[in-house]
Amino acid sequence: MTLTRRAFLAVVAGAGVSSLVACAAPTSTPLVLGCGEPGGSYLEFGELMAAATRSSTAVSVSPLATEGSIDNLRLLRERRVDLGLSLVDSAAGADGEVVAIGRVYQNYLQCIVRADSGIGQLSDLAGRTVSLGAPGSGAAATARRVLIAASLDPEGTTGPRSVERTFRQAVDDLAEARIDAFFWSGGVPTPQIAALAERVAVSVIDTTGALPALDARFPDVYAATTIPSGVYGAQRAVPTIGVANLLLARSDLADDLARALVDALIDDAPALVPPDALGIQYLTPASLIDTAPIALHPAAERRYRERYG
Structure with a gap:
């Protein structure tokens, strides 16, 4: 059978494609x-x-x-x-x-409240409505441990009224005063909290008072750290717990x-x-x-x- 020029070029082109495929970098x-x-x-x-x-x-x-x-x-x-x-x-x-x-x-445990809430320390959360975090989140698990270590068991009579909200829900609920505080674990500054601070004045609560009891029960897991001044409009650095x-x-x-x-x-x-x-x-x-x-x-x-x- 005679190989026409068109057929020859097709064979060459096909061979070229095959070579390119063979030489292509492996996919990740x-x-x-x-x-x-x-x-x-x-x-x-x-x-x-x-x-x-x-x-x-x-x-x-x-x-x-x-x-x-x-x-x-x-x-x-x-x-x-x-x-x-x-x-x-x-x-x-x-x-x-x-x-x-x-x-x-490192994640920073952030307990965010409205500046006009009258909440200045962890003990002030007693009886208040507080979002621990989203269901299935590590933030909620950490927040629960911190509250218990501070003698504010959210399941007991001495602690806050705890709810579980997604991050976005918690930000909106605090802005509208439907909750008194929310816990969040993340980097600083967290953009959504920074945006919230432009809508309403907020404060970050020092959580390190719970550290001794936490360390006694969960050694080498939690560390004292600091949220820098200026974050969310704060005039001073705020001690908190790092994870x-x-x-x-x-x-x-x-x-x-x-x-x-x-x-x-x-x-x-x-x-x-x-x-x-x-x-x-x-x-x-x-x-x-x-x-x-x-x-x-x-x-x-x-x-x-x-x-x-």
Whole structure:
């Protein structure tokens, strides 16, 4: 059979396409990351992580909006996400079920009240209506522990009237005086709270009075920290409780993916910090590996040693 010029060119073109396909860079493995509520630090971090891994040939991250830490741990357990962000105090209860890829930043427990509410300290929350956080959020779990440590059991007669609201609902409810206070765990400043402070004057309550009792029951989990002056219009820095935030996975996450995630945390650290963040970030060699009481993924631990020596 005679091969015509047109047929010959078609064969050559096809061969060229086949060669391009064969030589194309391998596609990255997509991993779903359970984050948190819209407007919060978790989802913002997930979006930054997705942007940082977009061009990676090893791994790419897809953020998923969730209710927060407790919800993410459940989704990991049910294998509905591949990765999850969680406060370390929430993750401690799942020890053995999850492993850490790194300690990524510090969350600030923020108890927000209207400046005209007459609430100046934790004890003033007794009898008031207080949102602990969204159902399934680590913030709600932490807030409940803090109130109990301050002898303000939200389920008892001496504490506040507790409700559970999403972050957006809590912001709106405080603005309209439907609640007296809300707890939120996130970076500082949180943009939605900063916007709220432009509508009504707000204050942040010092929560560190509960620290001694918290430390006695949950050692090495909580730390004293400070919300800088100027945040939300405050004239002075406000002491509060800090809780580390971890990037978690199941123990069966493939070693090459754990290594690629470590590389992303190290190499893209500057791009993973929100531009307006004033608080403590943990994307440093010493802090990334400090995930106690949750063990590092073995491959992640080896990769940190390779990178940092």
